[in-house]
Amino acid sequence: MTSTRIAVTGVLGRMGRLVTALAEEAGCVVVAALERDEHPQLGQSLAALGVLEPDAAGAEVPLGALSQGFAEQGVDVCIDFTLPAAFTTVLAACRQAGCSLVSGTTGLDASQEALLDEAAGEIPVLHATNFSLGVALLAQLSRLAAVALDEGYEIEIVEAHHGRKVDAPSGTAKTLAQTVAEARDQHLDKVARHGREGQLGTRSREEIGVHAVRGGSVVGEHTVHFLGPDERLELTHRAASREIFVRGALRCARWMAGKPPRRYTVAEVIAPNQPG
Numbered sequence: 001m002t003s004t005r006i007a008v009t010g011v012l013g014r015m016g017r018l019v020t021a022l023a024e025e026a027g028c029v030v031v032a033a034l035e036r037d038e039h040p041q042l043g044q045s046l047a048a049l050g051v052l053e054p055d056a057a058g059a060e061v062p063l064g065a066l067s068q069g070f071a072e073q074g075v076d077v078c079i080d081f082t083l084p085a086a087f088t089t090v091l092a093a094c095r096q097a098g099c100s101l102v103s104g105t106t107g108l109d110a111s112q113e114a115l116l117d118e119a120a121g122e123i124p125v126l127h128a129t130n131f132s133l134g135v136a137l138l139a140q141l142s143r144l145a146a147v148a149l150d151e152g153y154e155i156e157i158v159e160a161h162h163g164r165k166v167d168a169p170s171g172t173a174k175t176l177a178q179t180v181a182e183a184r185d186q187h188l189d190k191v192a193r194h195g196r197e198g199q200l201g202t203r204s205r206e207e208i209g210v211h212a213v214r215g216g217s218v219v220g221e222h223t224v225h226f227l228g229p230d231e232r233l234e235l236t237h238r239a240a241s242r243e244i245f246v247r248g249a250l251r252c253a254r255w256m257a258g259k260p261p262r263r264y265t266v267a268e269v270i271a272p273n274q275p276g
């Protein structure tokens, strides 16, 4: 089976390094590696940077500048784990190369989401705030519980991450909040309550609380609480390592190569016959 040719943006970041390290066993080969234009190590090979050994033929992948793109390298899929500030440039590079985009960058704003929709008219796009299969299932179970348990069961979402995470709440917590709000025909903007302090009055039934805990080495934890009369249901996912996200993203990259342009979801990759 031929390998999927991937470009890795933010290749020297925590996630980018893992994508590169696990690519081969997932059936992918790194053919382009990108960092910001001002990066001091541009032009050095990934081998010299200690990130990727040369291939059997001795070919090395140099660290390229993101704005230069990767149109010449025959890339099938770009795997992107960077920050929102890089996102417009990542998208432009994918459109120029005509390749698929698998992005896990969190904290995108509404205008960047709109850009993704626009790009999906031209290239296949899969953006997910969490590539773990367990979290995909947590979202489905939460949707089910939000409908099965009526509004007497109040919903609060609590997430925890290491202290180096720069955005809050996590993209996954936002996705879970959106999922349960939609399941109850609510507009999240109207019902979301981010943290609580002071004399707020009593909780309204339709509120969806979202809370972020930061510290230590927590890879990522999400609990959706359904707090009812005399009982509570808690659905929890705990990530033990970042590898689950990277393996999920690589599996998505294999699946996304050569797909027709549109937006895709992780749920479709897990169960291709299910709607996203």
Ligand SMILES: NC(=O)c1ccc[n+]([C@@H]2O[C@H](COP(=O)([O-])OP(=O)(O)OC[C@H]3O[C@@H](n4cnc5c(N)ncnc54)[C@H](OP(=O)(O)O)[C@@H]3O)[C@@H](O)[C@H]2O)c1
Pocket: 009, 010, 011, 012, 013, 014, 015, 016, 035, 036, 037, 039, 066, 081, 082, 083, 084, 085, 086, 103, 104, 105, 106, 107, 128, 129, 130, 131, 132, 242, 245
């Ligand atoms: N969807 C998921 O399953 C999932 C799981 C884990 C993490 N994430 C997300 O993945 C992203 C990366 O996480 P991480 O822990 O790997 O972060 P990280 O270690 O800080 O790496 C981020 C990488 O992006 C680069 N970058 C940042 N701003 C840039 C810009 N304006 N232009 C070009 N490159 C830029 C950084 O380069 P510099 O060092 O030069 O800034 C670095 O190489 C975050 O958004 C995180 O929330 C998603």
